[in-house]
Amino acid sequence: MYSSRLLLVVLWTLSSFAFAQPAADAGVSAVVPTPEAATPASSAPPPIDDSSEEAMFALEEVWTTKVVTASGGVEEDALSAAANVFTVTRQDLNRRGYRSLAEVLSQVPGLFVVDDLVVPSVNVRGVSGGLRAGSRIIKVMIDGQEVSYRPELTAFLGPEFIPLDLVERVEIAKGPLSAIYGANAFLATVNVITRKPTGATGTVLLRHQRLNATNFWGQPGTAVQATAGWGSEKLSLLAGVHAEQADRSGLTVTQSFPEQRPDSPAFRNFFRGPSQQDLATPLSGFFTATLTPSTSTSLSLQAGLQVLDSMAEFRTPSSVLTHASRVAYRNAYGQLKWQQAVGDRFSFSLQAGLSQGEPTRDLRLLLSDHLESSYTQNDGYLAFDVAGLASYRLLDRFTLTAGVDFTNETHDVLFFTQRFNQAQGAFLPGDVQDIIGADERRVEVLRNFGVRLEGSGAPFTALPGLTLSAGVRADFPNLFNWQPSARLAAAYRWSPSFSTKLILGRAFQTPSATMLFARPGFGNSNNLVGNRVQATEAPVQPQVVTSVEAVASAKVGERLLLDGAAYFQRVDNVVFFKKVGSNFVATNRGDSSVVGVELNAKLAFDWVLPYVQLSSQLVLPNQDRPEASFAAEGFPAFVAAVGTDVRAPKAYLQGNVQVRVVGPRGATQANVEFNNLKPYTLPTYVLVDLGVSSLGLSPFGGSFEPQLGLTVKNLLDARPAQPHSGGYDLPSLGRTVQLDVRFSL
C-alpha cells in the first residue's frame, strides 16, 4: 500500500514537471489508435487529431456515430440503426474519469443504477429488475459475446468487468432486442466495443482515490491498470489487466419510510452504525487477438477473467453490517469467431463461446448479530454457446440475414453450507453442513435453441433515405414454452440534418437459474427460494416486453444537436419477488405499462460542448396500481443533467462538469410491505461531478504521453438513499476524489 503511494507521488511529480513544459508539437503525442470497424468489411471513422482545429468539438463527430449493436455486428450509421443507441466513446471515458461500466451506465438517459456496493443493479425505463437485480433485465456483451454470471443473469459491472482503457466505446441499445440476441436482450443491450490497435500501444494507469471524502479526506483506494496492444494489417493483439482496492466504509442506513422504526426488532439491525472494513478488491483481465489473413477472412479469439471480491455490508437484510460478510466470485469467458466473406454478396460467421463461473474460497456470509456460524454459497455454471450466421446482400440495397444458435448451461444449484464457529447441537467448531437434502438435485441444465431471420437495408431507390429493418426470432428454451421475438424499424433521413425512426419490438426474459432453483439456508429468513423448488406460488414464466418507440434527431446549424425519443412499453408477466413469509420467491404479477421521453441537446462551441439531458416516464395505472405514477418502483420520476465537456488541446486540458438532478424514486414493493402497504418515494437529490485531465502532454517527445487527471464525483457529498428490499433502503457513496496518472504509448 505504502509503496504504491510512494510510486504515485513520484509519478505525480514527474507528470507535473511534464505539465509545466508542454511539447512543442502536441500532435505527435496524440497516440489515439484509429478505431477500426467491428467487422472486417466495415469502414472506420477518421481519427481525431486533438491538436488541430478539428479538436474543437464538431457536431459531425456525434452526428455520424457508427454503431454495431442494433444490427448484430455490422457497422452502420447510428441514425439509421434499428434501435435507439446511446454511445459513450473512449474520449468520454477518459474525460469523465469513469471507474467502471456501472458508472458509465449510470449516466445514460433511461437507465438508473442502484449500487448495493457488491453488484450494481440496472433499472431501465421505469422497470426494475427486482431483488438483487444486477443486470438481469439487460444483456451485457463484450464485442458481441454475452459476458455475465449466468446463474444470476448478471454482469459484474464494477471495475472487474473489463479494464476500461481497452474500451473503444460502449453502445447502449435501448428497447427490446431479443429478435437479434435472444433471451434477456430485454429492455436494453449493452455492448462494450474494445479498441483495435494500430501499431504498438500501451497504457499504465495509477489511480488513487478517496471515497466518502468528507472534507476531501475519506477512505483510501488504489487502482492499477495496464494495457498493451499491437496491430498490423493481418494481426491485432490487445490485452489488459486492472486491479483495485477501495474502502467504502463509513456509510449508514437512514430511516426512509415512516413504519421503519429504528428501535423495533424488525429494523434495528439496519441502524447499528456505519459500515466498517468495507473493502472491495476487484480484478479484471482481458485478451483479444484478431487474425485477418485476407480481406475476406477474419479469425478472432477473446478471453477474459473477472474477479468480484467485495465485502457485503448492505447486500442482504439478514447480513447487514456484519463487517465480515464477503462476496467473491470468479467468472471467465472466451470466444472463438470465424468471419468469412464469399464473393461480394455472401458472408457467414461461426462462433463458439465457453464461460464458467463460481464463488471463490473467499466467499463467506455471516448473519447480523449471530456470528456463531458462517455460510458459503454453492453455485456456479459452465456454459457453451455456438452460433452461426449467414448474410446475403440483395440488389446492393438489402441484406438478408439468417442465424441459428444454441446454448447449454450446466448450473450448480445454489445452496448454502454452514460452518460452525462454535459447538451447536451435534456439530463441533469447524464442522460443516450442506443445507440441501440428500435426494435433491444439485445440478440443473438450461438449454436454448434459437433461430432468427432478418432483412434490412434501403429497398426503394426512389426513397434512398428510408432504411427498413424487420426481424423475427424463435427461441426454444428447455424449461419454458417457445418464445417469439420480433423487431420492425423504419428510419428516414428527411434531410442531411434531420432524421427520424420508428421502432417496434418484442422481447422476453427467462427467469435465472437462481430464481428457479435456489435453496434456502442462509439463516431462517430473507432467502431467495427457487420458484421451482417450492409449492407456494405458480410456476414463474418468462416476462415479455412489447414496445414502440419514435426517435428524432436534428442538427440545427453547425452547433446544435437535438435528439429525442418517446416510447411506450408494456411488460407482461412481470417477474417480481414476492415475500412469502420470511423469504422471497420469484413469481409473475400482471402487466406494467410505461410511456416515457428522453431528450438530449448538445451545443458544439469550439472547445466546449455543453449538453442537457432529460428523461422521464409515466407508469400507467393497472389492476395493482390504480393511479398513474412518475416514480416507478426503484426508478426516478425524472433525471435531468446539465453539463459541459471541455477539450482545449492548446491549454493541454480536457474535462467535464455536470450537475445531475435525480427525482423521487419509488420504493420497492418489498419495502412497501414493510411500510404497511403504503407506497413511498425517496427524495430528490443533486449530484455534481467534476473532472479535469491533461491532454496532449508529451514532455519526453515521441509517442509517450503522460496524463494527469483529477475527478471529483458527488462534489456536494449528497447521501441519498436508493431503493432496496428487505426493510431498508441503500446508502450511497459520498464525495469521491480520484487522482489518475496515466502513461500512454
Add this chain to the structure above:
Amino acid sequence: MQRTTVVSAVLAVSFAFGFGCGAPMKPTKTVKIGVIIDRTGNNAEPSWSDAVKLAEKHANAALTKAGKDYRLSYELNNSQNDPATAVQQATALVQGGARALIVDSSQNDVAVNKLHYDADMGNDLNVPIMCGGCTAGTINNPNATATDMVDQATNRNALGWNFRGIMASRLVAKVLVKEMLKTANGDANGDGKFKLALYGSDEAFGRATLGDLRSFANALHPTPLPTYKEIRHGATVDANATSWATDTAKLVEQTETPTDGGMPVADGTTPDYVVVANFSAQQAATVRAYKTGMYTPKMFHVHTFRINNVITTLGALAEGSEGVSHVLIDNAEAGDLFKSEFEKEYGKPIAYRDATYYDIAMMFALGVMNAAQTQTDVDKLTGTEVRDAVRKLSDPAGDVVKTGADELGKALTAFGAGKAVNYLGASSPMDFDANQTVRSKLARYKVENGKFVDAAKFDCVTNDDCNALP
C-alpha cells in the same frame, strides 16, 4: 336547431332514468372493512390477504348484480404480528371509517379487543373484530381468569365485539395427545414413562396451547401422570438467533420442569415427544436447530407449522415433519368452489387458513348486507349494527348460503325477503356458538415432497371427541 333540442331531451331523459329500466344504479358509497394481517413478520402468509380480496371481489360482484348502491372495500394492513402495530392500525382504520376489523393472531386479537376494556373509554373501537389465527383457548372464554382484570375481561368478551373465526387450539392439543398415545400409550422410548417436552412462545397463543397439551395429556394419561419439560421463549426472538439451538438442546435433557414451573430437576428420562407451539418463522427455526442437533425424540407441531413460510425457509429440512392443524377446506361444495375460484384467480394452490380468512371476509360481507337492509344509508351503518347482523348468520333455520358471488346474491335476495341465512363456509360451518367461536375439522398432516399432505382427518364439529373421519 330543432333536431339538437330533441336529441338533448332524449339524452337528458335517458340519464334521468339510468339508461332504461333495470339498469344497475351507479355505486357511490363504500363500506370499509379493516384487515390487519401479518405480511412480513414471524407469522406471515401473504396468501391470506389474497383470500380476503377474493371475498371482496365476490361480494362486490353480488352487490353489482343486485343493483345495490354501495360496495365493500377491504383495507389491507401489515400487522407484522406485533400487537402494538395492530392496535395502531386498528385505531387508524376505525377512525378512517372501517365498520369491522379482521385481525390475525391471538396476541393481536387480544391487544385490539382490549381497547374495549381498558380504562380509556376514548379508545373504544366499537366495531366487530373477527380473527383468523387466534387459537388461544383463553379467547372468548367466559370462564377465563387472569391476574390482570383487563386481560380477564378481554378474554371473557362480555361486550361481544370479538368473534373467533377459527377453532381454538384446545382440540388440536387433544388430537395430538391422542395420536401420541397410539404408540405404546405414549411411552415411545420404552422407558416406562410418558414424558412430553413442550416448547412455545411466551404470549397468548403459546401459553394457552402448552397449557391445553398438559391438560389433555393429564386427562388422557392419568396413571401415571405424564412428566414435562417446558420451555417458553420470547415472542419476538429473531429467527436467526442461536437460542433455538440452546433451547432445543435443553428440551431433550434428562430433566423435568416441576409443576410449579420452577427450575428443572434431573429425572433420568428423555422425552417421548417434543411438541412445538410458536409462530411459523419460529417453528422453522426450531426444526432447523433440532435437526442440527440430531435429536431423536419425535417432534410434533401444531397448526402454526402448516404455513408455507416454514417450507420455503426449511426446504428439505422440513421433510417428514408432522403435526395437527385445521383442515384446509371443508363442506364439499363450499370448500371446492372456494378452492377452484381461488386457484383460478391467483394461479396457485390454496394455503392453510386461506379458507378461514375468506370465510371471515364473507361473514362481514354478509353482515354488512344484512344490516344494510334495515339501514337505508350505508354511510350511517354502525359497528353495532354489523356485529348484531353477523350474529344472525348462523341460523339453522335460515337459507343455506355457501361460498362464491352467486351465493351472496342468494343471501341478498333472502335478506330482501326478510329471511335469515346460515352461511356454510369453506373452512368450517362457521356456526358461532354463544361465545362467538366456531368449530371445525382437524387434520393430521405431514410434509412430503415439499408439500403438506393430510394423513388423517378428525371431526371436531360434532363434538369434542374429535373422532377420526373415514
